[in-house]
Amino acid sequence: MKIDRRSFLAFVFGGAAGTALSPLPWKLTDDISIWTQNWPWTPVPPKGETTYVASTCTLCPGGCGIRVRRVEDRVVKIEGRSDHPVNRGGICPLGAAGVQLLYSPWRVRQPLKKVDGRFVPVSWDQAIGEIAGELRELREAGAPEAVAWIAETDRGTTAELIRRFLTVYGSPNFIRTPSAQDAWETALYLTQGQRATAGFDLERVSFLLSLGSGLLEGWGAPPFVFRACGALQDRNGRFVQLEPRLSKTAAKAHQWLPLQPGTEGTLAFGLIHVILKEGLERKPFVATRTAGLEDLKRNALREAFAPEAVAQATGLEAKTVVELARAFAAAERPLAVCGRGAGRVPGGLQETLAVHFLNALVGSVNVEGGVIAVPEPEYIRWPEPEMDAVASQGMQTPRVDGAGSERYPLARYLLNRLPEALLQGEKPAVRILFVSGGNPLYSLPDSERTAKAFSRIPLLVSLSPFLDETAAAAHYVLPAPTYLERWEDVPGAAGFPKPLIGLVRPVVAPRLATMPTGDVVIRLAQRLGGTLRAAFPWESHEVCLRQTLAAAWEPLRKNGFVLDESFRPQPFETASRKFEFGNAELKPLAEFRPHPAPGDPGVFKLTLVPYDSLRLTAALGTPPFLVKALESEILWKNDIRVEIHPQTARDLGLADGADARLITPRGEARVKLYLTEGIRPGLVGMARGLGRGAHDRYLAGKGASANRLLAAVEDSSGFEAGWGIRARLERA
Amino acid sequence: MDQPKNKRYGMVIDLDKCTGCGACMVACMAENNIPFRDDDTDKLLSVSWMHVYRLSNGKPFPHAEECFLPRPCQHCEGEHGHSPCVSVCPATATDYDMHTGIVSQIYTRCFGCRYCMAACPYHVRQFNWWDPVWPEGMERALNPDVSVRMRGVVEKCSFCYSRYQTALNRAYLEGRRELSEEEYQTACTQACPAGAIVFGDLNNPAHRVHQIVKPDLAHGGRPRNPKVFRLLERLGTHPKVYYLTRRDWVRRAGDNEIQKT
Incomplete structure (x- = not known):
């Protein structure tokens, strides 16, 4: 066959056209892209059976119900429980990211001991034994009160085990991490005589006045508060945010009033001033269910709280203050809340009292749509432990943080005062400190001073699952499992208006050589022997939990939470059986003193x-x-x-x-x-x-x-x- | 059994309820195996199927207002499924599904030309400039229902298509061909603690999303509810993600051209 120019060209062009029309180039492109994309280092998650486990989130005090998705023995996702009264299916970003805490490679894998400034892994037996030895030595030296324990919460069996341990050991120094609840609980006790936490019936409010609370930034149980704020909008209610910056909460409020920071309490008194002066208080409630209004009048009706003076202090207009007071008092179900930001700092007690008085004046206390005193749960009823002489003597000593002392009679826990107490004297007042929550070395203000104070403690033991700032400074780290690997009872949900107990359950087997805090307490007590061993008859925290909950255990295990649906606010327990605007204990707090920002305004503008x-x-x-x-x-x-x-x-x-x-x-x-x-x-x-x-x-x-x-x-x-x-x- | 009716899955986000918390973003990351890097602060390079934007009314203090706008893929219908990205893809790696109204993305077909990214007016598409790397042990949290994307491909929100498939499989096993409204919900809808996101079938008058939007299906699903708007409506992309607000300035912010005039 002769190849001439014509047939050559026909072959080349025909071939090219044929190839282009065939699937070949596309197939090749596709194959190349598939080949270049199937790198062996791109992980392929193994398939398996999907199951869901209901549990409770403990990453904040919100107490939301979670639904954890597992594929075989791996946790892949955390979702909100749609049948949970607090979050009703919603979940906050932190809750949704909880899996990453479980699988974080930065978790502490086994007990650590600091030797020459570096952590070395030790066995649980050695760690517990050595710490028990130090505890025994201190106790034999007659100074059991030099032990302190900082815990996340004072509720639930773990907290009670710690407290029981300290009591029988002889130390009054159980310290809860601070929050806005500290001030609210004290305010409820002073005015209503009730030992309770403050619940806020946000779902039924028609006028929500927030004095700096980051309602949409972590205050209370976020999904509960979010839903309530949304529902308030659907009902055409009003939501006013007083805050110096346009926070997310302020952005969502119907009205943002950017007051001068730190003047929230003054404004609350300004509103009380207008309400009292114009006689706008809810008369039936104030007349029949409150006492001591004269005391409040004497204080709030002073010139310092007249609209002009308040306007001067807060940077708002006098007209705005008056209008706000009138609108608040006229609303069907008004509610004022405080606790700045996410409510992690107590704020001044006087400020909280002022806000609470404001609620009482409009009748929003212990009623639907108001502040509700939610009693502390009472399911933990253990026999009184036997205490020896050392313990009795130790328990007589004043608390290291000064709470409950003559100077601070109202406070129950004052972690914020601990650094100062530690810095006093030749030897620090605390010789052994356990930290099972709160990460104080990061979360307390004035970090440098806090670090200096904590560095004076001869033995600092962290029980954090992570190598956080406090753990890094500790002498021993006894890693706790995360909330996805253990049992725990969670009484109450922050700001939720009904009594509730949630259950945390292990979703997966513990991944690392960790031990729940409750078990550490029991093991320490067993090592110390004597009255301590006798006070802890349980072999583990889990057994203790089952026995303590007794009849409540089965429903709790089945349902994941127990809600007291029938709960109604309890009557006031003050001497007068009324809400008290004034009494002997409130007297020293009557004259309101704001707290200016520290520092010289001349130098720091x-x-x-x-x-x-x-x-x-x-x-x-x-x-x-x-x-x-x-x-x-x-x-x-x-x-x-x-x-x-x-x-x-x-x-x-x-x-x-x-x-x-x-x-x-x-x-x-x-x-x-x-x-x-x-x-x-x-x-x-x-x-x-x-x-x-x-x-x-x-x-x-x-x-x-x-x-x-x-x-x-x-x-x-x-x-x-x-x-x-x-x-x-x-x-x- | 009857052939199931065509669906038009869509979403309406109540911007007056959205608190900008970011739970939707995180829930999406967990559901869809979104990778993370040491530095993810440059949002143009950071892969996130759902992104919450911050809008400002531009007024001076104290009249400043802000609004948060979560932005998943808008799943544009265009004219008869010609959404901007689908019409430009040379690899047929993205497609408009007439049965669900979902714009898909097939990673193994994508060869990373990023033409779709240029075509998308909503910045929903993101390119994997880096290999996805999880710190040791954290790959245990990966969801096997969603494939992990490799370096060199474009990815975007799929309206949690894997959840649709899972729900559909379950329904078929039970002998059903139709899904109920709550059976198929995206991860962001489910997570939203403010209840700001509503997801469902725009074709189905029983679904909440239809009732809120009142879509004019003869005209590309234009909302009949005056409080509802779509982003860049004038482009005719006919997105199936709607936004709800009573604030005029927010509605105007949905189209930067309108805002200029």
Whole structure:
């Protein structure tokens, strides 16, 4: 066959056209893309049977019900339980990221002991034995009160086991981590005589007045509060947010009133002033169910709380104050709440009292749509333990934090005062400190001073599942399992208006050589022997839990929670059986004293106000999903961005995104600026939760910690009342 | 059994209820095996199927207002399924499913040309510039129902298609061909603690999403509810994600051209 030019071209072009029309090039492209995408290092999650386990989330005090999805023995997702009264299927971002805490490679794998400044792994037997030895020595030296224990909560069997251990050992120093509930519980006790936690019947409110509470930023049980705020909108109710910056809560409120920070209490008294002066109080309630109104009148009707004076202090207009008071008093079901941000700081007791008085004046106390005193659960009824002479003597000594002393008779726990107590004297008052919650070395204000105080403790034992800031400074780390690997009873849900017990159950077998805190307590007691061993007849925390709950165990195990549907608010238990605006105990608190921000306004022209975000945690390490979801207005590369008003920035000659040094009387941090119209001029808004010294590579070393820049501020009752500090910004 | 009717799955997000908490983002990350990196602060490079934007009314203090806008894939219907991304994909890696109204993304077909990213007016598509890497042990939390994407491909929200398949499988096993409203819900809808997201079939008048939006199905599903709007409505992409608000400035922010005038 002769190949001429014509047939050659026909072959080439025909071949090309034929190939193009055939599936070959597309198939090849497809194959190449498949080949280049099937790298062996791209994980292929193994398939398996999917099951769901109902449990309770303990990442915050919210007590939401969760539904954990497992594939074989792996946890793949955490969802909200749709049949749970608190969250009704919703879940907050932290709750949804909980799986990452379980599988975090930065968890503590076995007990650690610090030798020459470095952690070495030890066996549980050795760790418990050595710590028990130290405890025995201290007790034999006759100083059992030099032991203290910081726990997340004072509720539930784990907390009771700790308290029982300390009691029989001879120390009164059980310390709960602080929260806004400290002030609320004290306010309820003083005015209503009830030992109870404050529940807020938000679902039935028609006018919600929030004095700085971050209702949509972690206050209470987030899904419960979110749902209630949404429902308030559906009902055409009103929601007013008083806060110096346009937080997410303020952005969602019907009205944002940007008052001067720290003047919330003054404003509450200003509203009381208007209500009393104009006779707007709910007369039937005030006349029949309250006492001591004269005392309140004497205080609130002073000129200092007249609308003009309040306007001067708060930066709002006098007209606004008057209108707000009238609208609040006229609403069908008004409710005022306080507890700044996520409510992790008690705030001043007087401020909480002022807000509580405001609620009482409009009849919103212990009624539908009001503040409800939710009694503490009483299912833990163990026989009184036998105490020896050392224990009895130790229990007579005053608490190291001063709570319940002559100076601070109202407070039950004052963790914020511990650093100061530790810094006193030649030898620190605490020789052995256990920390099973709260991560105080990060979460307390004035971090440097706190670290210095804690470093004086000869034996610091952390029971954290993670190597957090406190664990990193500890002498022993006894890792606890995460909430997905253990049993736990969770009495009550923060701010929820009904008594509730939730159950935490192991969703997977413990992954690491961990031990639940309750078991550590029992093991320590067994090692110490004598009265201590006798006080703990249970072989494990789980057995203790089953026996304690007795008849409630089966329903709780089956359902995951027990809700007292029939609960109705209990009558007041004061001497007068009424709500008391004034009495002997309230007398020293009558004259309201605001707490100015520490620092010299001459040197520090600005004021730093920390704020909370649901995408950052306060004590616990923030999981990687949340760090990823964090707004670039808060974190940019490794720098925290602080909010300032454009006018403030102009005055300082600084632009958006500029690097700056944020200086306070307590410390200094490198920050980047974020200019926003959503903050009062003269303020610097800074998110809490960054600047972590420990944890994983997704979180550690990013941004700066607000707590490092803040100072501890104590109110007359001993509670932490700080809300900010004077500061200045300098070009970096 | 009868052939099931065509669905038009869509979503309406109540912007007055959305608190911007980010639970939808995290629930989506957990459900759909979204990878994370040491530094995810540059949101243009960060892969997230759901992103919550912050809108501002631009007024000075104290009249400033903010609103949060969660943005999943808008699952545009375009004209007869010609959504912007589907019409440009040279690899047929993305497709409009007439049975569900879901815009799919087939990772193994995608060769990473990113034409779809350029075509999408909503920035919902993201490119995997890096290999997905999980810290040791954390790959245990990966969901086997959703494949892990590799470096070099584009990905986006699928309205949790795996949850649709799971629900459909279960229904078939029980001898049903139709899913009830609550049987198929996306992870973000389920997680939203504010109850701001409603998901369902826009074709079905019994579904809440239909009742809220009141879509005009003859005209690309335009909302008849005056409080409901879609992003960049004038482009004619006919998205199936609707937004609900009573604030005018937020509605105007849904179209940057309108805002200029």
